[in-house]
Amino acid sequence: MSNAFKTGAERFMAPLLIAFFILQPFGRTYWLPLVVLLVIGLIKLVSTRDTLKHGQKQTLFWVATAGLCFFAPAAFSLFTSIDVPRTAKFVATYPLYVLIGAVISMHLNPKSGFVNALALVVAAWSITVAIQFADPSWNPFGGREVYNQGVFSHSFSGSLMLGIICTPILPFLVYSYIHQGRYKLAATLFVLISSLCFLSGNRAALLSPLLTLFSLFVWIFYVKKTRLSYLTLPLVGGAVFVFVGYALMSYNGGLVKYESIIAALKTMDYEQLDLALSGRLSIWYDAFNVGLIHPLTGVGADNFRYAHPMVVDGPSLFISDTQGDAKFPQQGASHAHQFFFDAWAGTGLVGLIGLVAFYMLLAGLTLRTLKHSDASAFGLIVAVWAVVFPFNTHNNFFGSWMNAWMWIWIGLMLSQIAVGRSTREDVS
Numbered sequence: 001m002s003n004a005f006k007t008g009a010e011r012f013m014a015p016l017l018i019a020f021f022i023l024q025p026f027g028r029t030y031w032l033p034l035v036v037l038l039v040i041g042l043i044k045l046v047s048t049r050d051t052l053k054h055g056q057k058q059t060l061f062w063v064a065t066a067g068l069c070f071f072a073p074a075a076f077s078l079f080t081s082i083d084v085p086r087t088a089k090f091v092a093t094y095p096l097y098v099l100i101g102a103v104i105s106m107h108l109n110p111k112s113g114f115v116n117a118l119a120l121v122v123a124a125w126s127i128t129v130a131i132q133f134a135d136p137s138w139n140p141f142g143g144r145e146v147y148n149q150g151v152f153s154h155s156f157s158g159s160l161m162l163g164i165i166c167t168p169i170l171p172f173l174v175y176s177y178i179h180q181g182r183y184k185l186a187a188t189l190f191v192l193i194s195s196l197c198f199l200s201g202n203r204a205a206l207l208s209p210l211l212t213l214f215s216l217f218v219w220i221f222y223v224k225k226t227r228l229s230y231l232t233l234p235l236v237g238g239a240v241f242v243f244v245g246y247a248l249m250s251y252n253g254g255l256v257k258y259e260s261i262i263a264a265l266k267t268m269d270y271e272q273l274d275l276a277l278s279g280r281l282s283i284w285y286d287a288f289n290v291g292l293i294h295p296l297t298g299v300g301a302d303n304f305r306y307a308h309p310m311v312v313d314g315p316s317l318f319i320s321d322t323q324g325d326a327k328f329p330q331q332g333a334s335h336a337h338q339f340f341f342d343a344w345a346g347t348g349l350v351g352l353i354g355l356v357a358f359y360m361l362l363a364g365l366t367l368r369t370l371k372h373s374d375a376s377a378f379g380l381i382v383a384v385w386a387v388v389f390p391f392n393t394h395n396n397f398f399g400s401w402m403n404a405w406m407w408i409w410i411g412l413m414l415s416q417i418a419v420g421r422s423t424r425e426d427v428s
Contacts, residue, residue, distance in 0.1 A: 013037055013108045017408070018117045024165055034100060034404060041103025059105050059414050062361070066410065067098035069358040073347035074301035074398075080348075081300025082307055083328070090301045090398060097403040104411025109419055110380070115176040119189065122169060125162060126192060129199060163197045163205025164394060168383035168409050170194065171212045175219075175379020187236045208386050213238070215382045223373045279317055280337055280393060286311050287336035291344040298348035302398035307345065308332020335396035339388070342397030359390065369417060380413035 016033040023030035052060075074091050081087040108114075170193040177186035194209040216234045264273035274281040289311040293299055299307040309319050309330040318333040336342040343351035362384065369377050387395075387406050395402045 012040060013104075014111075014114045014117075016040075017104070017108065018114065018121065020408070021118060021121050031404075038096065038100055038103060041107055042099065044107055045103055055418055056106060059418055060102060062365075062414060063098060063102045063105060063410070066358055066361055067095070067101075069354040069361070070094065071098070073297070073343070073351035073354040076297045076350050077300045077347045080294040080297045081303060083300055083303050086302055086306075087300035093400070094403065097407045100404060101407035101411035101414070104408060105414035105418065108411065109415055110172075110176070110376075110412050112176075112180065115173065118169065119173055122166070122173070122189070122193060122196075126196060129162070129196060163199075163208075166193050166196050167205065167208040167386045168405075170197070170208045171215065171379050171382035171386060172409075172412070173379075174212060174216075175375045175382065178379070179375035190236060207389055207392070211386050211389070212382060215378075218370075219375070219378060222370045282316070283318065283333050283337050284341050286332070287338070287341035287345045290336075291341075291348060294348055296348045297350050298344065298346045301346045301351075304336055304342065304345050304398075305331045305334050335398065337393045339390060339392055339397050346398060358388075362388070365413075365417070374417070377413070377416040377419075380409065380416050384409050384413050 016037040019033040020030050020037075023033065071091070071094050074087065074094060078084060078087050078091065170190070173189050173193070174186045177183070177189065190209070190212070197205040197208055213234060220234070260276035261273070264276045270281065286308055287304065290299055290304065290307045293307065293310065306328040309328075309332050312319055312332065316332070319330055320332075322328055322331050336345050339355065340352065343355045347354070362381075366378075366381050366385075369381055384406075387409050395405075
């Protein structure tokens with residue numbers, strides 16, 4: 001295969017990934033650029049397999065090990081799956097997500113052009129927010145009390161939430177511009193994207209600014225940067241939370257959620273707290289019982305919705321009849337709304353061990369990256385933590401979008417770490 005093809009193919013990978021981000025609001029069309037990216041990446045990966053350097057082999061080994069943490073439990077769950085074809089589909093397709101992470105980690109370097117393009121995409125999203133607020137017929141926030149889902153779910157078919165999508169983008173862009181020494185732009189984007197997270201009205205979306213703000217203090221502590229330029233971001237972030245966050249959530253009804261939670265905690269009333277948490281306590285309790293059906297290997301990866309009715313006695317907000325499905329006449333919640341409960345219910349104790357092992361791998365990588373004071377790599381590690389945060393209550397652990405999303409960010413993280421490692425080796 002010619003070097004011209006290899007070089008040309010690599011140039012297309014970053015635009016394809018940007019296209020994936022652009023297409024997020026438009027339903028399942030976002031899979032198209034990912035498929036093309038995967039094909040190009042695999043061709044390039046196979047053609048260069050004999051010339052891989054030691055560092056590249058280390059990267060691929062990390063990808064394979066991390067992928068095994070999720071793939072192996074899913075494969076074992078086939079033995080006790082209540083719907084073998086559904087679990088088999090997950091097991092058969094999961095390696096494709098891992099391969100997406102592998103090809104990105106090897107052949108897509110998130111350079112300044114990629115960073116700037118993604119920043120422009122976020123700026124365009126913020127314009128759609130302004131339009132929706134200006135036109136009440138487009139506004140998904142006003143008058144909806146506790147169910148404010150975000151700018152995409154109201155007017156597009158994708159039903160994705162902008163606050164959730166922004167979760168890893170915020171730390172990635174902020175730290176990328178810190179790495180470039182563009183502190184004012186980093187602070188501006190922190191305020192902008194944090195505001196979008198507040199406006200989404202989704203509690204899970206607030207994880208991103210909170211995690212980024214916390215990570216900035218960790219970063220300053222480790223690299224011992226006490227200049228005003230470094231302290232500006234945490235100070236600005238605190239101001240956003242106190243003033244902008246309160247104002248925006250007051251406007252869109254988001255404070256109703258937190259007020260109801262505080263009221264329930266004061267009385268310690270289970271039903272009131274469950275209602276304030278949008279039924280999360282009920283789902284978690286049921287998910288624990290689902291896991292008890294097959295404690296070792298679970299009821300099968302991605303089978304929670306059909307196992308849920310098996311452990312529910314009496315009426316439930318989440319149980320509904322299926323349309324003519326003889327095997328599963330009822331279905332429950334789409335997922336357990338918490339990664340550990342998702343893993344426990346679907347893949348049992350084996351799945352919990354795999355999930356903890358993955359977090360240990362990521363924690364080790366985090367500590368090693370901090371030692372090298374690489375802001376751009378650390379930002380991508382924070383982005384991955386934001387995606388796979390242990391107490392995430394929104395994304396489906398076994399969902400196709402979630403797995404593609406996770407491995408894209410893992411790939412970008414490993415790519416940037418490899419760039420930093422190569423730079424240090426060249427200097428030494």
